[in-house]
Amino acid sequence: MFKFRNMLRVATTxxxxxxxxxxxxxxxxxxxxxxxxxxxxxxPLIQNTGLPCKIIVSIGDYVKVGTKIGExxxxxxxxxxxxxxxxxxDISEFNHPILPTRFLTCVIExxxxxxxxxxxxxxxxxxxxxxxxxxxxxxxGIVGLxxxxxxxxxxxxxxxxxxxxxxxxNGCECELYLTADxxxxxxxxxxxxxxxxxxxxxxxxxxxxxxxxxxKSDALELLKQTITQETxxxxxxxxxxxxQGSEKQxxxxxxxxxxxxxxxxxDVGAVVQNVGTAHAVSEACRYNKPxxxxxxxxxxxxxxxxxxxxxxxxxxxxxxxxxxxxxxxxPEKIIFGGPMMGIAQxxxxxxxxxxxxxxxxxxxxxxxxxxxxxxxxxGKCVNSCPMSLLPYELxxxxxxxxxxxxxxxxxxxxxxxxxxxxxxxxxxxxxHAFKFAKNEITLLNR
Amino acid sequence: xxxxxxxxxxxxxxxxxxxxxQSNESISHIMWSVVICLIPALIGSVYFFGxxxxxxxxxSVLSALGFEAFAEFMWRRKITINDGSAVITxxxxxxxxxxxxxxxxxxxxxxxxVIIVKQIFGGLGNNFINPALAARAFLMVSWPQLxxxxxxxxxxxxxxxxxxVTQATPLxxxxxxxxxxxFQSLNSWPVIKNLxxxxxGGCIGETSAILLLCGATYLIIKGYLKYRIPLSYIGxxxxxxxxxxxxxxxxxxxxxxxxxxxxxxxxFFMATDYVTTPMTVKGQWIFGIGCGVITMLIRLWGGYxxxxxxxxxxxxVATPLIDRYIKPKVFGYK
Numbered sequence: 001m002f003k004f005r006n007m008l009r010v011a012t013t014x015x016x017x018x019x020x021x022x023x024x025x026x027x028x029x030x031x032x033x034x035x036x037x038x039x040x041x042x043x044p045l046i047q048n049t050g051l052p053c054k055i056i057v058s059i060g061d062y063v064k065v066g067t068k069i070g071e072x073x074x075x076x077x078x079x080x081x082x083x084x085x086x087x088x089x090d091i092s093e094f095n096h097p098i099l100p101t102r103f104l105t106c107v108i109e110x111x112x113x114x115x116x117x118x119x120x121x122x123x124x125x126x127x128x129x130x131x132x133x134x135x136x137x138x139x140x141g142i143v144g145l146x147x148x149x150x151x152x153x154x155x156x157x158x159x160x161x162x163x164x165x166x167x168x169x170n171g172c173e174c175e176l177y178l179t180a181d182x183x184x185x186x187x188x189x190x191x192x193x194x195x196x197x198x199x200x201x202x203x204x205x206x207x208x209x210x211x212x213x214x215x216k217s218d219a220l221e222l223l224k225q226t227i228t229q230e231t232x233x234x235x236x237x238x239x240x241x242x243x244q245g246s247e248k249q250x251x252x253x254x255x256x257x258x259x260x261x262x263x264x265x266x267d268v269g270a271v272v273q274n275v276g277t278a279h280a281v282s283e284a285c286r287y288n289k290p291x292x293x294x295x296x297x298x299x300x301x302x303x304x305x306x307x308x309x310x311x312x313x314x315x316x317x318x319x320x321x322x323x324x325x326x327x328x329x330x331p332e333k334i335i336f337g338g339p340m341m342g343i344a345q346x347x348x349x350x351x352x353x354x355x356x357x358x359x360x361x362x363x364x365x366x367x368x369x370x371x372x373x374x375x376x377x378x379g380k381c382v383n384s385c386p387m388s389l390l391p392y393e394l395x396x397x398x399x400x401x402x403x404x405x406x407x408x409x410x411x412x413x414x415x416x417x418x419x420x421x422x423x424x425x426x427x428x429x430x431x432h433a434f435k436f437a438k439n440e441i442t443l444l445n446r
Numbered sequence: 447x448x449x450x451x452x453x454x455x456x457x458x459x460x461x462x463x464x465x466x467x468q469s470n471e472s473i474s475h476i477m478w479s480v481v482i483c484l485i486p487a488l489i490g491s492v493y494f495f496g497x498x499x500x501x502x503x504x505x506s507v508l509s510a511l512g513f514e515a516f517a518e519f520m521w522r523r524k525i526t527i528n529d530g531s532a533v534i535t536x537x538x539x540x541x542x543x544x545x546x547x548x549x550x551x552x553x554x555x556x557x558x559x560v561i562i563v564k565q566i567f568g569g570l571g572n573n574f575i576n577p578a579l580a581a582r583a584f585l586m587v588s589w590p591q592l593x594x595x596x597x598x599x600x601x602x603x604x605x606x607x608x609x610x611v612t613q614a615t616p617l618x619x620x621x622x623x624x625x626x627x628x629f630q631s632l633n634s635w636p637v638i639k640n641l642x643x644x645x646x647g648g649c650i651g652e653t654s655a656i657l658l659l660c661g662a663t664y665l666i667i668k669g670y671l672k673y674r675i676p677l678s679y680i681g682x683x684x685x686x687x688x689x690x691x692x693x694x695x696x697x698x699x700x701x702x703x704x705x706x707x708x709x710x711x712x713x714f715f716m717a718t719d720y721v722t723t724p725m726t727v728k729g730q731w732i733f734g735i736g737c738g739v740i741t742m743l744i745r746l747w748g749g750y751x752x753x754x755x756x757x758x759x760x761x762x763v764a765t766p767l768i769d770r771y772i773k774p775k776v777f778g779y780k
Contacts, residue, residue, distance in 0.1 A: 015777075020467075176467070248777060261779040332460055339466040346461050366467070367460060373473050374571035379672060379725035388774040392725060410776045418465030425471045426571075432463035 014249040016386035017241045018419045020176055020340075022215065026299045026306045027179045032187055034310045035323055037084055037114050041314030042351035043069065043106045044096050048143040049150045050076030055106060061088045066117035066290050069106050072138070078151040078354075079141035082108055083292035083312035085115040097336045097350050098343060105351070108314070125285040130202050133285060137202075140284035141291045141354075146170060146181075146245070146274030147337055149355035152281065155273070156202050158266040167200045168254060171212040171219065171275040172238060172245030175338030178358045180297045181275050183308045185212070185219040188279050189226045193233070195278030198285050203271055206232045209254055210275075215240040242340065243417040247272045249386050262413075294352055298324045302331040302361030317348040317359055332367040335360040340418040373426035381420035381430060387413050391420040391430045398433040403440050411437050473570075476670050477530030483661030484537050484715065490657040491650045494600035495545040499650055502543065506552035507536030513557050517565035531570050535559050538578035541651025541711060542755065543585075546596035551589065555581040575762040576719045579755045600653065603645030607637045615647040616706045620698055621751040629697040632706075641705035652708035662714035672723060674730040675737075676713040682738025683709060696746055709741070712754035722762040729765075729772040736761045 046052035053070030057063060063082040070080030086109045094105035125133065138153035158164055169192065173181040185192060192210075200208050210227070212220045214237045227233040238244050238253060248259045250272060257268040265272055273281075276295060283289045292313055299306040304325030311320060317334060321327060335342035336356050352359075381391035389410055397406040414434045421430045491499045514532040518525050539555050559577035567573045586593050597615055599605040606619045608631055614623060620632060631637060640646050644654025651658075665671040687703040690696035703709070717723065717737055724733050737757045744753025 258778050261776060263778060330457055333462075333466060334459055335464075335466055337464075339464070341464050342466065343464065344459070344461045344466065346459055348459075360466075362466060368468070369460070370468065370472075374569065376473055376571045376720045377723070377725055378476070378720040379730075382725050382774070383727065387777040389776060390725070390773060393769075413776055416464065422465050422468055423471075424468070425473050425476055427468055427472070429463060431465065435463055 013239045013241055013244075014252045014386055015388065016384050016419065017243060017249070018384050018423055019240070020242050020422070022240075023177045023299075024179050024182070024215075026177065027297050027308055028182060030179075030183070030306065030308050032183050032295060032308045032310055035312070035315065035320065037110055037112070038312060038315045038319050039112075040089075040107065040109050040316075041082075041084055041312060042094050042316065043080060043082070043108065043314040044094065044351060044353060045070050045080065045104045045106065046096070046099070047080060047149060047313075047353040047355065048076075048078045049148060050074065050078075050154075052104070053077055053080050055091060055104070057088050057106065059088055059091055062086070063088060063108060064115045064117045065292060066120050068139075068141075068290075069108075072141075072151075076151055076154055078143050078153075079139060079290070080106075081141055081290040081292050082106075083314055084108060084110045085113055086110040095347060095350050097345060097353060097356065120287055120289050122287055123285075125198070128285075130204075133198060133202050136285055136288065137281055140280070140289065142277065142280050142284055143291070143354050144274055145276035145280060145294070145354065145357070147175075147341070147355055147357050149353075152273070152277055155271060156199055158203075158271070162266045163269060164203050164205055164266060164271055165207060165269045166255060166271075167196065167203055167205050167208045168250060168270055168272045169196050169208065169210040169275055169278055170245055170247075170250060170272050171210060171216070171223075172250065173216070174213060174240075174242045174245040175340055175342075175357070176242075177299050177360050178297045178338050179299075180295045180308055180357060182216050182219055184279055184295055185216070185275055186222060189219075189222050191282045192223075192275050192278045193226055193230060194286070195280070195282030196233075196273070197230075198281050199271075199273055199278065200232070205271075208233050210235045211238055211250055211254055212236070213238050213240045213244055242419065243386060243415070246386065246415055246417060248415075291354060294354060294356060296320075296352065296356055297358035298361075299358060300335075300361040300363075301365060302327055302329060302334075302363045303359075304328045311352055313354060314351045317345070317350045317352070320352070320359060321348060321361070327361065329363050331361045332364045333360075333362040335362065340422065341416060370427040372428050375426055375428060378425060380423045380425065384419040384423045386417060386419065387415055389414060391434075392428075394437070395428060395430050395433045398437045403437055403444065406437050407441050412441065414438070473531075474529040477534060479668060479670055480665065480715070481530055481533050481537065483665050484534070484541075484651070486657040486660050487541070487651050487654060487711075488537065490644055490654040491541070491545075494603070494644055494653060495598050495650065496601070499540075499545060502545075502547065502549060502552055502650065503537060503540040505549055506540035506543075506556050507533055509553040509556040510536035510539070510560050513560040514565070517561050518569070521565065523565075523569060526570065529570065532560060535564070535577045537651070538715060539581050542578060542582045542649050542708070544593065544596040545598040545650050547592060548596075551585060551592060555585050558584045571721055573721055574766070575759055576716055576722050579716055579759050579762075582755055583759060597647045599647055600645050603640060605647035607632070607640045607646035615751070616641065616702075617745070618751040620702075620706070621745075624697070626697070632702055633697075633699045638701055638705060641702070649708060649711075652711040655705050655710045658710045658714060662710075665714075671714070672718045672720070672730050674727060675717050675723060675734040678731045678734025679713040679717055679737045679741075680704065680709065682735045683741060686738065686742045690742075690746065703742075703745070707745070707752040708754045712758055713737070716755070717758045717761070722765055724765050724768045724772065726769065726772050726774055728774070729768040732768055732772065733761050733765065736764065
């Protein structure tokens with residue numbers, strides 16, 4: 001069957017995955033609203049995959065919106081810009097939403113004037129060469145806004161021995177609760193197309209696929225209408241199945257190409273960019289505007305007025321929750337991202353970073369602490385794993401701390417999508433074990 | 447960070463690894479669903495063989511629960527009698543006994559199933575063979591006379607499925623009293639029809655294929671059953687018996703083989719026991735095919751008329767081996 005599908009070159013979907021109730025109705029009809037300028041922001045000096053950036057301002061300095069405060073260090077790193085105008089009041093360690101420890105953070109207090117850098121103005125980017133466009137994107141500090149936060153300028157400059165023929169714009173947004181990408185596609189479809197064209201030009205590809213899950217049918221229709229004037233574009237509606245938006249699964253579904261073991265999408269001639277990234281690229285090129293704003297979904301039963309908010313980077317969760325009417329009831333869990341892959345926070349004194357795709361506040365109705373039962377070997381985890389791993393066996397090995405065997409069985413290939421843990425009838429916290437093992441293995445190899 | 451400290455105060459938040467949602471399915475939910483799906487066949491057995499069946503099944507279930515609680519208490523484990531797994535063991539064990547069995551047999555069987563097969567190895571999820579089938583095998587070798595002669599003719603029916611001269615179940619009739627005439631009548635539609643509905647002799651719960659299939663269909667739709675095992679198991683039986691039938695090695699038709707013994711009960715409810723079957727898709731195909739081959743070998747050339755329970759037990763033992771060598775290819779691995 002598998003080979004037969006390959007022959008026809010039509011993949012309908014990928015292997016594994018789970019069908020979930022998406023909970024998107026809380027915010028799907030809420031238009032994007034701009035949040036007011038926060039009084040104070042916290043900008044951690046690492047907001048991307050790769051190396052942190054180096055602070056280039058000092059306490060007492062005056063900064064405008066778009067002033068560079070962190071310089072990228074090394075190849076895989078991104079610049080950081082101030083997202084409000086005001087004074088740098090502190091540079092010290094502060095809570096970080098992703099790292100297990102606190103991290104060096106630049107604290108800026110607003111002067112309430114919101115003065116932007118003079119260089120940020122409309123420009124005609126069509127005369128720029130590819131190198132100049134890449135420089136603009138790098139100077140804007142753009143990273144993958146789907147949640148991975150991988151520096152975009154690195155992703156769109158693959159080594160010359162890896163020819164790229166397809167650009168995929170990922171609008172799947174398969175994570176539950178989140179609607180930011182969906183609203184962006186509805187409200188900024190032209191900008192997304194524009195950004196996609198810029199990325200395609202830099203990559204030198206002519207084939208651009210926009211992939212959207214079929215549960216977002218109006219976004220699908222709108223983008224189909226928008227691309228009728230364009231050449232090289234196609235918009236494809238995909239089966240609603242988690243994790244459809246995962247890079248490797250998406251490439252398999254759209255192109256029937258399998259990213260090789262331990263390989264990257266560029267090994268099969270594809271680059272995947274999130275719709276939010278495409279939008280940021282278009283803004284960067286058109287207005288020379290660095291990445292200082294982030295569109296997030298603030299949602300969950302714990303939020304009084306769920307919203308799709310455009311916030312400045314570094315705004316604290318506390319401020320954002322207040323903008324959304326406060327907590328509806330006592331929050332049990334605050335999650336950065338969606339419920340399947342998001343990271344639970346221990347406090348709401350947490351800044352929004354470039355990789356934050358949403359804030360989900362769960363109440364005690366949704367948060368259940370269930371004791372792990374014995375594995376009854378039902379095999380659901382094996383069938384649901386999109387990477388074809390053996391979750392139950394890995395879990396057993398990790399319990400015995402046999403990390404070398406777990407590594408042999410490819411625990412490092414786990415994408416932490418959460419399917420196995422979601423579906424497990426014994427409620428075994430499989431992903432937790434895998435994250436732990438990955439960490440231990442990296443420590444051992446260091 | 448010392449301003450607004452008070453207003454920041456949220457009560458302690460729960461921090462845990464993703465995913466933050468889990469499905470509503472739990473082990474006991476699945477187990478009780480299986481119990482419910484066995485009820486049609488249970489009611490059928492009372493209809494066919496009388497109210498004594500309720501006593502046998504009830505004793506089997508209650509003693510399974512009792513032994514489970516006792517063993518878990520003795521080993522200082524959490525008492526888990528309400529998760530439904532002991533109930534399933536009790537029902538399945540009773541389903542595998544002849545209707546006229548003495549009432550102390552199911553109690554001994556349950557004790558063996560729950561204490562020796564299940565709890566000694568660590569309780570639910572750790573037994574390596576199906577408890578109910580292991581207990582049946584134990585009873586077969588301990589009291590062979592009781593286990594193979596206590597048949598009852600069903601109400602409105604005959605032991606062999608039709609008015610035969612000898613008193614035997616269809617499979618033992620075919621095995622021990624085979625003449626061209628008996629084979630011809632066993633292959634005929636009226637007998638097959640009786641086998642499907644349940645108007646024939648056999649173990650308490652195995653006789654009515656249609657009632658068992660009602661329950662199994664629900665489980666398959668809900669995704670609680672490793673459906674590849676019954677599919678490959680029954681498929682193998684059909685293919686093998688068809689080959690033997692047309693090559694004249696066996697005079698019995700594939701349809702007779704399908705409905706005559708405990709195949710439907712075994713394939714859908716015993717061979718699909720989560721704990722003792724392979725976890726990978728390919729492994730489940732192999733498991734089913736293995737069961738089918740062994741069943742046919744025993745039925746045609748073995749000492750017993752029926753081979754379903756031994757075939758499943760043998761493949762249970764092979765399961766760790768299958769799981770060890772049959773592993774899915776990791777995404778992208780060449």
